[in-house]
Amino acid sequence: MDLKTQKRLAANILNCGQNRVWIDPQELSEVSGAITKDDVRRFIVKGFIKAKPKVGASSARAKISREQKKKGRQRGMGKRRGKKTARTGKKVVWMKRIRSIRKDLVMLREKEKVTRKQYAKLYKMAGSGMFKDKANLHLQVTKMKEADIVKEEETVKKQ
Template sequence: MDVSVARRLASEVLGVGESRIWVDPTRLDDVAAAISREDVRRLIKEGIIKALPPSTPSRGRHRLRRLKKKRGRGPGSRKGPRVDEKRVWIARVRAQRRFLKALKSKGLIDSKNFWRVYKLIKGGVFRSVAHLKLYLSEHKLIKVNQSG
């Protein structure tokens, strides 16, 4: 039985969406025969066609969040300062570049190696200036006691 026309008319009469229209599965023949709004109104009055209640959003996520808050998880549970990763990165890279430029100005590193290491700094290879010094000494690009 095709009840799509009756379903559409019922949704307009009841003022709800088509998905909220319930049709009694035992009386599909009567519903399929309904072609006018008056027929649909009669079926609604008899209880053959009804409007379902609106579906509410799931509370599953809310319950989970409430449980976690109960256990002390949440934005207020963090201790210590908030660190801005970008600012830390900028400070670290600037310090390393400053150190590398000082080496170049003292003549302890040649131009070719300077740019190779400069690109490594940009790539985030070194954790700190000390790490950079270690790399330079291990690769014999400078001498440890001259690096200052």
Template structure:
């Protein structure tokens, strides 16, 4: 079988693919015809004749990734041996704070709009939340209940 390096290069350019994706018909009957194709026009005619084709693009299967992601979603494969990076780099302190403060402020708004606390109590609790007094909404609710801050109509 002759060396088709020039034809491969030209075909790759015409087909707009890499040289590794160019397929040349191995049939010895057409080998001479392909070897004589030395211009782009000749290569284009060989492509039209079906003697030169672009192989399909190869992709990587995501099945293994999906299976792993599904396990991680319910907490598997997340042990200490899998971790790289400090606690604060895996979940930054600021992001944890943002999540917590948003939840607390949302809860305070619900309580105020629902008429469970007055605006003065709301302001006081809002400032305490900003100061980092409450660990979570459950902690906030427990504080309100313990101090008897809800409106008793």
């Protein structure tokens, strides 16, 4: 019993695909006699032919994934797509870095490990992107101190 024509007509009437058309299995012989659209409409009204509900994408897997990510899972190197800056922008990284360096600079000034002149110089250097991190800043501070000591020794020798 071929119901291709009936399914095609029903799909047209119900505004759905042929796969979504459901025909009552007990009424197959009766439905197979339908030739025109009017015949098919009659069977739709009787309830012998119906449109199955749309099947959406389940969000269960997405929900599980979201919960795992909350725990910190599924965030390894293998899951990452795109550049490093796709996850955290360059500006955000810069702000984080410069803020920590400047905070450290203020601490050094308050503890009087650097003079006001040195502070101003280091502040400008930090703003220009000279320091990669706080350790780099401290390295520069020690170099400045060593340079100051050498200068003092030279001035003492001249006198």
